[in-house]
Amino acid sequence: MAGNANSGRPAKPATVHLLQGNRSKKSMSELLDEAATPAVPVAAPPMPDWLTEDAAAEWQRVLPDLITLGLISTLDMMALATYCEAVADWQRFRCMIAEQNQRSESGDKGDVQTFATGAKQISVWRQLANDAEKRANAAGAQFGFSPMARRTLKPAAPAQGNLFPNEHEEAAAKYF
Template identity: 45%
Template sequence: MAGNQNSGRRKLPGNVHALRGNPSKLPSHEFNDSGPQLKVEAPPCPAFLSKDAKAEWKRIIKDLEILGLITKVDRGELAVYCQAWGDWKKAREKITQLEDSGYVETTPSGYKQMSAWMQLANRAEERMRKAGNSFGLNPSARASLGTGQVKQGELFPNEQADTARKYGL
């Protein structure tokens, strides 16, 4: 039985297709019509994020905007990533402070188990990885964007290309 509309690879968003250098050689009108086009624009940072999460937001938002990977509707996904990063940082700092007891703790019955701080760090790391994949914030996610190709020389300064090079894209 043949596949249906849900089988096969998903279409890439137009900005990601363009960032990859148009490897399929599609005319620009075909890959730009792959869905609703949203304006590349940095959303405001949510006030409820922790101090560390806000710092992470400020660190990456401009680069995501330059790369064309963020719009206002992506606010929630980026907030999840940033808060997970803040939670992970806090848990890792506590583990470092507790030294060996930050990794393993002993139950009242004498069994050894992973500490609560280590469990929190691991869960935050999982959340961070899942949300970060949406924005190419780790090497495997960047590889799926397919931006590691040979680039054509540039005649004029290109802020988007400079930011891509900064992240190894």
Template identity: 35%
Template sequence: MKPGPLPKPSHLKLLEGNAGKRPLDLAAGVNPRIEIPSCPKHLGPEAKKEWKRITPLLEELGLISGLDRTALALYCQAAGRLAELETAFNGKVARLQQTKGIDYAEAVYDASYSVTPSGYAQQSVLVQLLGKHREQVNRYLMHFGLSPAARGRVQASNYAQPQLPGMEPKPEGVVSGFARFAGGR
């Protein structure tokens, strides 16, 4: 994904007055049919729960098509793995509280860090994995417009080319404009 804002759709530029005065390609853009793709069989249990939770919402918003199966599977698998890692971390904290008789904050610290043989505190592998999966999930959320910042950057599919005010579809068989001089091609 490129940094910065996504380009505006051509029909929106036209409605705003085409401030850049560049030629607009109003036929540009893809508007695939809105549909929920089949859930991949390789997803883990938590990922399948996320698939079942998120796909109806994306369909309602017009933000999902059959083309999105792999991207959605990546998001769901990352979200599912994050949920599993969070559960494992919380379980480790609870075990530390129980076995060592320490308070929650101290148990979180003990679960988050280990002491190396040279005496330095080192972040645990579990906490490192949690951080990486949180970043992954956030990145996938952006692709589907599932965060407040990303919602303005996605465009729902309407499975049709946009109809702009004052632009009527060309009647069949009628030759107009330059085509009249070019032999009706």
């Protein structure tokens, strides 16, 4: 089957067209309108009632900044809830590791588990904490919660303004 809706390169956003010199067939006014109005309005999603207490605290901590930066909409509830629950899990597992470190009599720390045979392995709490950290980092990257993820979240450059003197503006409008 030759060509369907998924064929070819994905369309570039209007801001990319504006930054790269608009080689597309779209008019300049159409691109500016598309860049000025976000596809999804910035708004706080409702906090799910099933979040744990620690996850709800993380939700309240990050939500104002996400709104200020314009990186959240009502559609992002699941992604933010996933991040908040992963952070809450990570905190809980880190507390369990610290608790085991304090009450350990055999010299094993909360990071290492020793079996009756003498074999050692990474403790279950450490494995769970590592998994929660990976989940938090993956979900947080969607909102720019790491320096590398923030590289792609830079705002678009402001509009350049009128490129042509007034007498040539009508002629330029035919081609852009």
